[in-house]
Amino acid sequence: MNTTSHDTTSPAIETGEDYPEIREGVRKVCSGFPGAYWRALEETLSYPTEFVRALTEAGYLGALIPEVYGGSGMPLRAAAVILEEIHASGCNAGACHAQMYTMGTVLRHGSEEQKRRYLPEIASGRLRLQAFGVTEPTTGTDTTKLKTRAVRDGDAYVVNGQKVWTSRALHSDLMLLLARTTPLEDIKKKSDGLSVFLIDIREAIGKGLEIRPLKAMVNHHATEVFFDNLRIPADSLIGQEGKGFKYILDGMNAERILVSSEAIGDARWFTKTAVAYVSERRVFDRPIGQNQAVQFPIARAYAEAQAADLVLRRAAARFDAGLPCGDDANMGKLLASDATWHAAEACLQAHGGFGYAREYDVERKWRETRLFQIAPISTNLVLSYIGEHMLGMPRSF
């Protein structure tokens, strides 16, 4: 007999709804962008301009920008809640989430002049900083070996190289770029000699910058970016030359926490959708959800998402308190991406053939949520962090 009582004050997956007003506000914005909106965008590979505009106008995309630069200066946890609710509503923040964490590099390491020039414009939505160029086709996760070069020439840098999977570059005004400024053979530590630049795409396009769309499994506006003797002003450099890898690493915990919150939101959507469907759908004269073989995978994924959510909340609390949070950010990323994938699988399977019907949105969300196993960091790389840095096992690369 099951002797534990269910806590009826905590419905579904909400572990106590922190920031209830933000959640309510985001849900309200998202209610104007139902599944049909996202399906239509996929048909034409279009960018959700109206959705991004609505979020910007409501102030959500400037959540992390300090008030002095025109944002609302909220903690990371508030931004995580915004992204979670977007995904729990069936929408997708992939078109605009990068702004939240790439902006952090400018905020933490940019000059006062750069902050004053860009942050208020980004907060108002007049400028989009949505493109983040790190990944390269031939070096992959081995970031310090990246080959894109930026060479100082008078009052400019000349950039040559190639990036791949640079999301949203065709829908962004600015791009944060990681490039090598000192050749690998001239440095002692391989993480030295990389630099971060803020490139004005509008100025650069056609003058050494070419962006080509990349067709992908999801409508993520991924591109390939080519630099061919692109001259950018020397003041495009963020912080000190050669310290760029550290700056990017600084932002990665925030990025992992934020992106994992989207995974939690997806897990909530899959759970809610699956529960509703299996309770309604009747086969063999009873709801399919009465069969425990259908129920259990949904129940298991729900429990996994709850656990992931708690680790992520701890990660965000540590980040907001200025404490080291890499361990929780990495574990939270691993747990959240697994939880949402299991929830997606359970939901798709429970829908039978209808799981494949576009109009149910299950297959779209299933494709979208698979991405968390790969980007922004793949599962194996997170496991290697836990194995090596947290557990002290031998370094593998």
Ligand SMILES: Cc1cc2nc3c(=O)[nH]c(=O)nc-3n(C[C@H](O)[C@H](O)[C@H](O)COP(=O)(O)OP(=O)(O)OC[C@H]3O[C@@H](n4cnc5c(N)ncnc54)[C@H](O)[C@@H]3O)c2cc1C
């Ligand atoms: C839709 C989409 C959007 C993206 N957006 C961006 C973006 O905006 N900006 C950007 O810079 N990048 C972006 N990326 C790139 C993404 O961050 C990378 O794809 C990801 O980090 C993995 O790198 P890779 O593809 O080069 O894989 P690789 O490094 O080639 O790895 C391939 C596989 O091998 C595994 N592997 C590699 N080395 C090891 C090892 N030592 N031990 C165990 N396993 C290992 C990996 O875990 C992975 O599963 C995006 C990718 C996608 C698909």
